[in-house]
Amino acid sequence: MAPEYKTTKGQDFDRPAFESLLKRKNFLWQSFEPYGAVKGLFDYGPPLETLEAEVINIWRDHFIRTEKMMGLKVSMLTPYAVLKTSGHVDKFADFMCKDPKNGEILRTDHLIKDVIESRLKSDREARGEKVNEEEDDPTKKKKRQIKASKTAVKLDDAVRQEYEHLLATLDDCTGDDFAALIKKHDIRNPSTGNEVEPPVSVNLMFQTQIGATGKEPAFLRPETAQGQFLAFQKLLEFSDDKLPFASACIGYSFRNELSPRSGLLRVREFLMAEIEHFVDPAGGKKHAKFASVRDIKMPLLSRQTQTAGGSEPTIITIGEAVDTKLVDNETLGYFLVRIMLFMEKIGIDMAKLRFRQHMQNEMAHYAADCWDCELLNSYGWIECVGCADRSAYDLSVHMKATGVPLQVREPLKEPIRVEEFQAQLDKKKSGPHFKKDVGKVQEALDALSQDVREKLSISMKSEGKVVVDVPAVAGGKVELTKDLVSFDKESKVVSMREYIPNVIEPSFGIGRILYSLMEHVYWTREGDAARSVMSFKPTVAPIKVLVVPLQKDTRFATLLAHLEERLDDAQLSFRLDQSGVSIGKRYSRNDELGIPFGITVDYESLEDNSFTLRDRDSTKQVRAPLEDILEAVSRMVKGKETWAEVQRRLPAFEGKEE
């Protein structure tokens, strides 16, 4: 656990107590518990399911509606060929080691980390050092030293240093590096003591088959992005051929983790919200609305700071960050701001948010720049949104693989004369020769770069024929002879510019954001650690109103029914708690569900139709006629008014909770 992690009130965060609340209030649980539960799969119970829906609605409003994005829904089942082209078949993998005696599969980096960390821990024990950072009790230290002498193993200083370096550089290891480390340090399966087999790369996609022929291997997608790239032509059409534009997809992706850990932070099936913003690379990737955000300050942890061993972000306006090229361009900068504002809107603690720039070796080779929005929770700083400039990589590889022009053709203001290698079919001869495929062949030729055309031109001169890849036709290749096509260099006047757009991709892991949010809003009442509160903002809280009649009394029935009807009409979700326990207790246990407002029905209500309204966070109350109470709640739930404002305009009520 991150030792510095505190609740929003500065209290030590007690993860077991927090997890017990999540379980008790049915926020989530492991899926298929009656069958023994499956690791890495979670069900969301009523509060979390609704919280997710509220957060998604805000996301849609903040991004899709406000930024005029094109909502897309693309398929989860994805054919092999698509993910072969994207690189996922070859590269979306982890190394694993098998224990040959019991068949257990271990993720190689976890295995090495666990073994080395346990040796370092044992070393600290042997030296009588603190094992746990928070522990400072001298009697405990004494006990440690006595106990340590029995089982702990002290390491040489050099070995200790080597281990620490090893842990710091584990993320950069290749398969061969892992194999060498396992051999050198005699790493074994800790649960059996067995030697493990050498690391093997295992793909992390779930594989399946479409249809029954066995000819359509497919995967569950690892990201929604590829489906969006393949819709590029439709998006361009829907945007009247004008760039920039963005698509957005809220959908599930899958990752067949070998040994899932860390609860909701690493799961096998997860909701993502991914934006693909397509922009002309010429002109520096400016953004039309950048001026409106340029003075907003951001916590940015640069690559440079990290290289120097620092971990404190610099607080700097996004305008300055872009001007100094810390952030590569305006579009990327604009999205970083929008991501931060979204997090603020849903109730993330801004003191627990930072943007960390990827190190050069973290990024895909094609990426121009990449920043993660990280949220601090009890597991440490966790990547919750990645915001990468993917350059023209994805559209280029799919265009090359399919021959379909995933590019923009734009009229030039002034036509220009250029020397270019042609790749034009002879219209008369190619039609009868290729019949219905003639269009596909020309499309594939159109997609060839000038380099390739030059090579083909040379081959054609020497051989009299060439073979060209045309994935869209049977066999995937066609032979072209001199009479069918010309690759000659020609000088011509060009009035259109053709280019492949670059893609800036903010990609949100919704489950990680929800988990962090739940930790951020969790705290306990002063002086009573057992009374915990989930301070969800009224805009996202799963249930908006708690209704509590003063006591069990049939005289309340009619008024309660009326109140419920009015809440329904106002589209305010509510929970009625008419159990026999005290009002204070009922408030307390529903504070754990994060219900922001409580309406008490008492004997005065029967007489004058007035009610008390209680604020969860402050436990303060006001009293007013039903109309005013409902209006105040509605306004607060829509984010149009705060409790402080309501308190100023409605009369205070000094009731006692207990």
Add this chain to the structure above:
Amino acid sequence: MAPEYKTTKGQDFDRPAFESLLKRKNFLWQSFEPYGAVKGLFDYGPPLETLEAEVINIWRDHFIRTEKMMGLKVSMLTPYAVLKTSGHVDKFADFMCKDPKNGEILRTDHLIKDVIESRLKSDREARGEKVNEEEDDPTKKKKRQIKASKTAVKLDDAVRQEYEHLLATLDDCTGDDFAALIKKHDIRNPSTGNEVEPPVSVNLMFQTQIGATGKEPAFLRPETAQGQFLAFQKLLEFSDDKLPFASACIGYSFRNELSPRSGLLRVREFLMAEIEHFVDPAGGKKHAKFASVRDIKMPLLSRQTQTAGGSEPTIITIGEAVDTKLVDNETLGYFLVRIMLFMEKIGIDMAKLRFRQHMQNEMAHYAADCWDCELLNSYGWIECVGCADRSAYDLSVHMKATGVPLQVREPLKEPIRVEEFQAQLDKKKSGPHFKKDVGKVQEALDALSQDVREKLSISMKSEGKVVVDVPAVAGGKVELTKDLVSFDKESKVVSMREYIPNVIEPSFGIGRILYSLMEHVYWTREGDAARSVMSFKPTVAPIKVLVVPLQKDTRFATLLAHLEERLDDAQLSFRLDQSGVSIGKRYSRNDELGIPFGITVDYESLEDNSFTLRDRDSTKQVRAPLEDILEAVSRMVKGKETWAEVQRRLPAFEGKEE
């Protein structure tokens, strides 16, 4: 195509024109087109993606919030054991035939239907009968007769009748029946003329593996229901142990169709919204809110009417339907009403909706009653919501398979004395013997029925030991000796009643509903079939406002920016069309997107900040200051006011569209 199918304005429905609109306006397309597209998988473009989100929000409000259901999110990846118990591994299958020469896989019922229908068609041609119901032109008839003499084959009257009977009863066939029909009628693959291999049952679930060990086979779920049943204990807890309660899950399910057809109506990956309403079977499954709906009239097509060959639903109040036992119980009846009201709310044409009762042979053996909400579209009457009483089946089989008590324990008002076989572990001896598993063993014993306990009691007496299934422990079985457990019959006072709830399940196919909705709102302007309109209700329309400046003129820029800002503040999605074509043409082409309201910016707007507001369906306009226009649109989009009401209170504007 259903011959009687008309648009809402009574026009002949032109499906090719409708499909061309869906394509042109990017409502949807087949997934992965650049790679050749995959059958049965569709992407939703911007209008349909947003329409779905609006419909889902209404669904959440209409069911989850209003009916106080518990929203759940359960995993798509589902372990083998769960779907083995539910019966899907054995029964969720279609018969297929393989063409041995080219390896093609054909769905057996489709194959037989296609071949027999083509023979009947050829017969009708040979007899000079109409092939297409709509065709009535005498010259065409003449041509048919001439043409028919060349290729058509006339059938004997007896054969013709046999074929017609065969088509009508195809749905009831077993695998053996299919095999017999193929042999008797010499059914061959129509595209090759080859004989096919005998029908084989093929499971329709997508199979995959969780993890890398090969020990966790899994499927993509065919329905969300099973995950909800397995959450039963949590739901009961969240409901303070009180029945009835309902869970609801909006999520994707999968069906590996062998040869998908019919566009969005039969797809491989689809969004469902499923409700599981758990109710005590004792007491007739009453519903607390039934009185509030009992006078609502419903179009009900009963089993009896269908048996008698009828297809016209009876219009009858739900109260009468339940009183006469046409609908089995109040809870089922209440849900049928709520389903109908939901359909009305999203804009389904009520003349194209009916509820059809399942025939006895259509229902699962355990179902008590089942009604489908069918919507009429150009493919015929299509099941869009199933509403089944699943009885206690699912909870019972999972309880039996896992030993986990998926049941309710309820205090009796008066304790009663009963004679029962015990199944109680000896507390002192069983603890040391089973260690950590002791609780699991007792749970499995608790789940045993009286019948089973009686048998075990006899075995224990004769053998001195018994073996009991305990799926939750390693090996799945435990041996119990006399000293560990007693199965003796004892008379005891019982103060708790135990029962397994029944489940009523309304299950919505969202894709089918959206497709039907799109057909229902489609029509063309009188006298101009090329001007088509999608009359989405303002509450669900994907884009709410079209903004059209009178013409391209830089003087409008500031006012347009202001208007856009105001629309953003009011959370109204809009599309700006400032292309050079006439206003009428711009309205026309955006009518195809179903944008309900248009705001025109003209020279008068520059002077007095007034705008015209145009209604898509009537093309009528009003003119008013910006504040009034925005307020009117907001109210209409929230369903709080109609265009007719707005027209009455704001001044008419007599502009010309063209």
